[in-house]
Amino acid sequence: MEGASHEAIPTVREQLTDMARAMANGASLRGLALVVAGAVVLALPAATTWIAQVLAIGALGVTGLMDVFYSVTGRRWLGRRINRIVAALRGLMTTAIAALLAWIAFLDPTGGALSLAGVVAAVGVYVAFRGLIGVIDVLVRRNRRERLVKLAVSGLALAGGVLAAQVPESIARTALVSSATTSIIVGFILIAWGIRRAESGVGLDPSRASIAQVLWDWIRGSDIGDEARSEHVDSLFFENPGRLNKLGTWWVMLALSVAIATFAVLADSTAVVIGAMLVAPLMTPIVGLAGALVNGWARRAFHSAGLVAGGVAAAIAISYGLAAWSPVAIAFSTNSQIVSRVTPSTIDMLIALAAGAAGAYATVNKRVASGIAGVAIAVALVPPLAVVGVSLSGERWADAGGAFLLFLTNFVAIVLAACVVFVATGFAQPRVLRRNPRRMLLTLSPFVILAAIVLLPLMLTAEGQLNTSSRDRAAEKAVEDWLGEDTEFAIRDVHVTGQVVDVTVEGPGETPSVDALQRELLDTLDQAIAVRITVVPVTVTELPVASPSPSFG
Numbered sequence: 001m002e003g004a005s006h007e008a009i010p011t012v013r014e015q016l017t018d019m020a021r022a023m024a025n026g027a028s029l030r031g032l033a034l035v036v037a038g039a040v041v042l043a044l045p046a047a048t049t050w051i052a053q054v055l056a057i058g059a060l061g062v063t064g065l066m067d068v069f070y071s072v073t074g075r076r077w078l079g080r081r082i083n084r085i086v087a088a089l090r091g092l093m094t095t096a097i098a099a100l101l102a103w104i105a106f107l108d109p110t111g112g113a114l115s116l117a118g119v120v121a122a123v124g125v126y127v128a129f130r131g132l133i134g135v136i137d138v139l140v141r142r143n144r145r146e147r148l149v150k151l152a153v154s155g156l157a158l159a160g161g162v163l164a165a166q167v168p169e170s171i172a173r174t175a176l177v178s179s180a181t182t183s184i185i186v187g188f189i190l191i192a193w194g195i196r197r198a199e200s201g202v203g204l205d206p207s208r209a210s211i212a213q214v215l216w217d218w219i220r221g222s223d224i225g226d227e228a229r230s231e232h233v234d235s236l237f238f239e240n241p242g243r244l245n246k247l248g249t250w251w252v253m254l255a256l257s258v259a260i261a262t263f264a265v266l267a268d269s270t271a272v273v274i275g276a277m278l279v280a281p282l283m284t285p286i287v288g289l290a291g292a293l294v295n296g297w298a299r300r301a302f303h304s305a306g307l308v309a310g311g312v313a314a315a316i317a318i319s320y321g322l323a324a325w326s327p328v329a330i331a332f333s334t335n336s337q338i339v340s341r342v343t344p345s346t347i348d349m350l351i352a353l354a355a356g357a358a359g360a361y362a363t364v365n366k367r368v369a370s371g372i373a374g375v376a377i378a379v380a381l382v383p384p385l386a387v388v389g390v391s392l393s394g395e396r397w398a399d400a401g402g403a404f405l406l407f408l409t410n411f412v413a414i415v416l417a418a419c420v421v422f423v424a425t426g427f428a429q430p431r432v433l434r435r436n437p438r439r440m441l442l443t444l445s446p447f448v449i450l451a452a453i454v455l456l457p458l459m460l461t462a463e464g465q466l467n468t469s470s471r472d473r474a475a476e477k478a479v480e481d482w483l484g485e486d487t488e489f490a491i492r493d494v495h496v497t498g499q500v501v502d503v504t505v506e507g508p509g510e511t512p513s514v515d516a517l518q519r520e521l522l523d524t525l526d527q528a529i530a531v532r533i534t535v536v537p538v539t540v541t542e543l544p545v546a547s548p549s550p551s552f553g
Contacts, residue, residue: 031190038183061098067091120168128161193218222426236288253281261386262319265337280382290418294428319389342402352410356417364425412451471496478524482517506536
């Protein structure tokens with residue numbers, strides 16, 4: 001038996017040969033190219049930025065020329081046919097933006113005059129302009145089919161364009177990272193599909209199949225079946241038999257987790273907050289909502305959404321009551337559990353997306369189901385609600401709003417990521433996706449719109465954090481130059497707040513001229529600033545080597 005088991009394991013050479021043969025097809029090679037491209041984008045940000053600038057300018061120019069060509073000739077290669085006057089206005093605007101960007105890049109080949117943020121801002125103006133024209137077109141032409149849908153799409157384009165023009169740095173970073181991550185994920189799916197087809201020998205022709213066809217074939221081939229799906233339904237939804245008992249247990253665990261989280265926030269204890277995350281049950285109905293959406297289970301989706309809404313209201317009410325009666329004096333400005341949850345940014349949404357995908361995958365795949373506790377820790381659902389209640393008890397409305405925004409961010413990101421994972425792993429029924437994909441997209445559209453709404457303040461926060469950190473780094477570099485290389489002083493903190501630069505250094509003796517530092521900071525920050533320096537003295541006491549006195553008994 002042992003020998004047969006040993007022979008069943010191929011050698012390393014055989015494994016590499018089999019892998020090479022399995023990947024020797026068009027789909028796997030395209031997948032490998034996507035993985036490499038995504039990895040290069042993440043590993044080489046400088047080169048990626050330059051390439052993205054060139055592609056963005058080129059795409060703008062081609063799009064504008066195509067609109068102008070269509071407005072003159074009436075012939076359309078790509079896109080829908082629209083009013084030719086509208087196409088002319090849009091084409092001239094787009095071409096002008098592309099020409100301006102290309103001219104700036106030509107004047108400064110080093111790239112210093114034109115950054116990716118500048119290109120994104122210009123693209124934002126273009127998208128906003130197209131969205132504005134689309135809104136006007138829908139309002140003027142009242143007999144258009146699907147008027148409400150087109151108005152919503154144009155409105156989102158207008159809002160997205162304005163956002164890109166206002167916070168281009170955050171949009172650029174988010175777009176690049178998201179594109180690279182998507183490229184890597186799709187690439188791995190193509191590779192896995194090619195290997196699966198090589199083993200089965202049936203299916204699409206890899207050399208001719210498009211990426212969309214390969215992805216759909218992967219979804220069809222990943223169907224877990226009705227029997228396995230029903231097993232997962234029992235863990236995601238509170239249904240008979242024993243429905244009331246399941247709901248009762250869920251509410252008890254929710255109340256206990258909220259109480260633990262509230263006391264942890266009041267005590268400013270990270271360890272106790274982690275305990276609250278582990279026992280919090282909110283992840284189950286949120287992932288269940290995603291599963292119901294992709295399968296077209298309207299009643300289950302309604303019940304899951306209602307359970308989440310009721311749980312949120314109960315969590316805020318419980319935390320508010322506990323905080324209001326607590327004898328602990330809450331220091332809102334220094335409590336780390338509160339401060340870390342009242343200013344969410346795009347990083348929090350990326351974390352929630354990854355955690356939502358992991359939670360959905362752990363739900364479908366029994367081999368990784370034990371990792372669901374780690375997912376609960378990674379994305380906090382109950383602690384932000386506890387902070388909302390605590391902040392409301394202290395009449396800190398802004399803090400309560402920021403913490404609730406964090407919960408909304410986590411909620412929306414988990415639902416969207418879980419939907420994608422459920423489709424890719426076969427939990428969603430392929431026959432439902434094929435029969436009525438439009439209905440599923442319309443069902444998901446409120447969450448996409450909510451994600452766009454939530455993304456606006458997150459982007460603004462991230463842009464402010466980027467600007468603040470950039471100014472802090474520039475000021476710290478100026479302080480380093482001011483102290484010089486041979487200084488005995490060590491920089492402890494440099495922070496720019498408005499027009500005041502606070503510098504804390506530690507070391508013996510006198511610092512260089514403070515006036516020189518202010519001149520250095522004026523040249524670096526290019527704004528009116530005041531300087532406040534705090535010097536921490538260092539006292540060194542040395543004693544010679546001493547021996548212990550002899551003792552006489």
